[in-house]
Amino acid sequence: MMSFTVLANNLPFLLKGAGMTIAVSLAGILLGQIIGALTCVMRLSGGRAGDLVGAVYVSFFRGVPLLIQLLLIYYMLPLIGINVPPLVAAIAALGLASGAYVSEIYRGALNAIPHGQSEAALALGFSESRIWRRILLPQAFRISIPALVNELILLLKASSLISVVGVAELTRVSQTAAATTYRHLEMYAMAGLIYLVINGCLALLGSYAERRLKTA
Amino acid sequence: MDMDLISRYGPSLLSGFGMTVLCWASGTALGIVIGFVIALLQRLGWAPLNAVLRAYIEVVRGTPFLVQLFLLYYGGPSFGLQLEATSAGIVGLGIYGSAYFAEIFRGGFLAVPRGYVEAAESLGMPPGAILRRIVMPTMLVQILPTLVNMMIILTKETVVLSLLTVPELMYEAQTMAAETFASFETIFVMAVFYWLLVEVLSRLARRVEARLTHYLSAKPGTTA
Numbered sequence: 001m002m003s004f005t006v007l008a009n010n011l012p013f014l015l016k017g018a019g020m021t022i023a024v025s026l027a028g029i030l031l032g033q034i035i036g037a038l039t040c041v042m043r044l045s046g047g048r049a050g051d052l053v054g055a056v057y058v059s060f061f062r063g064v065p066l067l068i069q070l071l072l073i074y075y076m077l078p079l080i081g082i083n084v085p086p087l088v089a090a091i092a093a094l095g096l097a098s099g100a101y102v103s104e105i106y107r108g109a110l111n112a113i114p115h116g117q118s119e120a121a122l123a124l125g126f127s128e129s130r131i132w133r134r135i136l137l138p139q140a141f142r143i144s145i146p147a148l149v150n151e152l153i154l155l156l157k158a159s160s161l162i163s164v165v166g167v168a169e170l171t172r173v174s175q176t177a178a179a180t181t182y183r184h185l186e187m188y189a190m191a192g193l194i195y196l197v198i199n200g201c202l203a204l205l206g207s208y209a210e211r212r213l214k215t216a
Numbered sequence: 217m218d219m220d221l222i223s224r225y226g227p228s229l230l231s232g233f234g235m236t237v238l239c240w241a242s243g244t245a246l247g248i249v250i251g252f253v254i255a256l257l258q259r260l261g262w263a264p265l266n267a268v269l270r271a272y273i274e275v276v277r278g279t280p281f282l283v284q285l286f287l288l289y290y291g292g293p294s295f296g297l298q299l300e301a302t303s304a305g306i307v308g309l310g311i312y313g314s315a316y317f318a319e320i321f322r323g324g325f326l327a328v329p330r331g332y333v334e335a336a337e338s339l340g341m342p343p344g345a346i347l348r349r350i351v352m353p354t355m356l357v358q359i360l361p362t363l364v365n366m367m368i369i370l371t372k373e374t375v376v377l378s379l380l381t382v383p384e385l386m387y388e389a390q391t392m393a394a395e396t397f398a399s400f401e402t403i404f405v406m407a408v409f410y411w412l413l414v415e416v417l418s419r420l421a422r423r424v425e426a427r428l429t430h431y432l433s434a435k436p437g438t439t440a
Contacts (some may be wrong), residue, residue, distance in 0.1 A: 025300045063414035065375035067386070072407050075400040153278075160280035164379065171283055178290060185291030192279040192287060199278040 006184050010177045014187075017173030018194045024091060024157045024169055029102075029148075030157070031095025036102025040140075041132055043103070044110065054103065061100035067161050071091050074165050090162035098155050105151065109143040112138060142213050149206030153199050160195075170194060219401065225392045232388030235302070239384055240374045244367055247313025257320035269318075276315035279377055284308055289380050305377035305384075313370050313422035320362050334431045357429050364421040368414060375410070385409075 043054035061069065070093040079083055113136060121131045141148075157190075163172035174191035178184040230387070254269050276284070288311075289304040299307065328351050336346045356363075378387035386406060393402035 037437055060407075060414065061385040063372075063411040063418075065372040065386075067375045067378075068403060068407045068410060071403045072400070075403055079400050151233060157278075157280040160282040161376070163282070171280065172288075174283075175286070178286075185287070185294035188283055188287040188291050192275070192283050195283060196275060202250055 006181050006183050007095050007190055010181065010187065011190070013173050013177055014170065014190055014194060015177070017168060017170040017191075018198065020168055020173075021156065021159055021170040022198065023157045024094065024162065025152065027180050028157055028159065029093045029098055029152050030092030030150075031091060032098030032102045033148075035095060035099030036106055038104040039099060039103035039117065040110065041137075043107065043114075047129065054179070058100045058103055062104075063099050065159050066097055069097055069166065070161055086162075086165040087167050090159075090165060090167050094155060094159060094162070097158070098151060101151055102152075102198065105144045105147040106137075108147075109140040112140050112143055119191075141182070145207060145210055145213060146177060149202060149209070152206075156198060156202070157195065221396065224296065225388075225396075228388045229385065229392070232383060232385035235382065236374050236384040236386075236431055237384065239302065239309060239377055240371050242308050243309025244313060244370050245315050245375070246306065246310025247370070248363075250310060250318025251319075254318035255325060257324060258318075259325060269313050273315045273318055276312060277319075281308070281373055284312055285376065285380055286359035287322045291340050301377075301380045301382045305380050305382040306375075308380075309370060309373065309377070312373065313366065317363070320359050320366060321355070323362075324359035325351065328354045347429055352410065360425050360429060364425065371414060371417065372410065 027062065041056045041059060042050040044051075046054070064072075073093045073096070074086065074089045077089055117135055118131050121135050126134070159169060160171040162173060163169060166172070171190050174187045178187035181187070256271070258266055258269055267412070284306065285308040288308050289299065289301065292299055331355060332350050333346060336350045341350070374384060375386045377384055378390065383385065388405050389402050393399040396402070
């Protein structure tokens with residue numbers, strides 16, 4: 001039978017875990033934005049070598065399961081002499097994984113910007129880095145907002161995997177709560193519900209941002 | 217690579233790979249069947265049923281796969297659903313995939329021009345035949361790339377089953393990593409293996425797609 005007192009007692013822990021989930025996902029997507037934008041710029045303006053490096057990066061991080069990427073980074077960092085808490089490895093893994101997807105999103109968005117704009121900027125004497133910073137990237141960001149919100153939702157769900165390296169996020173916390181109370185069904189159902197609520201809010205936020213930016 | 221390691225862990229890695237393929241194939245098949253049934257039921261246009269199906273899709277797509285697996289495997293016994301790890305993994309993969317497949321099929325149904333169905337109806341074709349001979353082939357051509365893409369995504373998701381102790385490839389590899397203390401090397405080899413697998417599958421899929429759609433999408437009036 002469902003037991004509501006057990007749920008109520010453990011809800012604060014789960015919510016704390018949810019806070020960690022949100023924080024890690026935000027940090028991951030932020031890092032992903034930076035890596036994604038840099039990769040995209042490198043692929044489009046870095047010549048043949050830049051394109052190749054970017055393409056291999058994107059192909060690797062999209063082709064390898066996230067759990068394996070996570071463990072790879074988790075085990076690799078100590079080997080190259082970097083001792084960081086699991087949390088940092090987790091954020092790095094999420095950032096690298098989402099960076100690969102974000103760079104593709106940006107590439108698609110950049111293709112939607114008329115070529116005449118960079119030509120005009122060039123004719124006005126803009127430097128290439130300035131064209132990227134002031135003309136191409138801001139617009140690409142706006143065009144790609146729906147896809148980015150989608151990516152954030154995917155990342156939020158993917159962040160459940162970092163429970164494996166011991167980060168106390170929502171999935172990990174609900175595992176602990178389930179193990180100590182023997183209420184597996186209730187705890188995991190609650191965790192699922194919290195994920196659902198967060199994702200619902202993100203989707204709403206995304207459509208709001210999309211509407212706002214369209215009129216701007 | 218050490219010959220001794222290969223002879224010691226080769227068989228278990230091989231059986232792990234077999235298990236990965238088995239879980240993927242049965243999970244995907246289950247997901248496609250459930251997804252197709254959902255898309256068909258949605259076409260009935262019965263509002264309460266549609267609300268239930270919509271909720272199912274949103275819940276499955278809005279929650280992490282790992283949490284769904286835990287819910288099924290550890291929470292299942294609470295309502296009398298006792299599955300062992302492998303069956304729970306396959307059912308979980310099927311349920312997870314079904315929501316995405318349902319959306320793909322729904323999109324496919326919408327992409328079939330109404331005129332095709334109307335023409336078939338006016339020729340007196342029974343509804344079953346219209347579905348099988350007109351709607352399905354038209355739809356499959358349209359959705360093939362997305363369908364195949366989802367199937368490839370599911371190959372990557374099978375790795376998560378290792379967390380339920382399903383003895384698939386990743387589980388066997390991690391056992392090996394723990395016993396040989398060569399965690400990084402093992403995981404690295406796994407990463408390259410899955411990378412190649414996904415790349416090869418994607419390329420293969422693109423070829424098959426090109427052939428099938430070339431043959432099937434020939435416009436009426438043109439010679440294929």
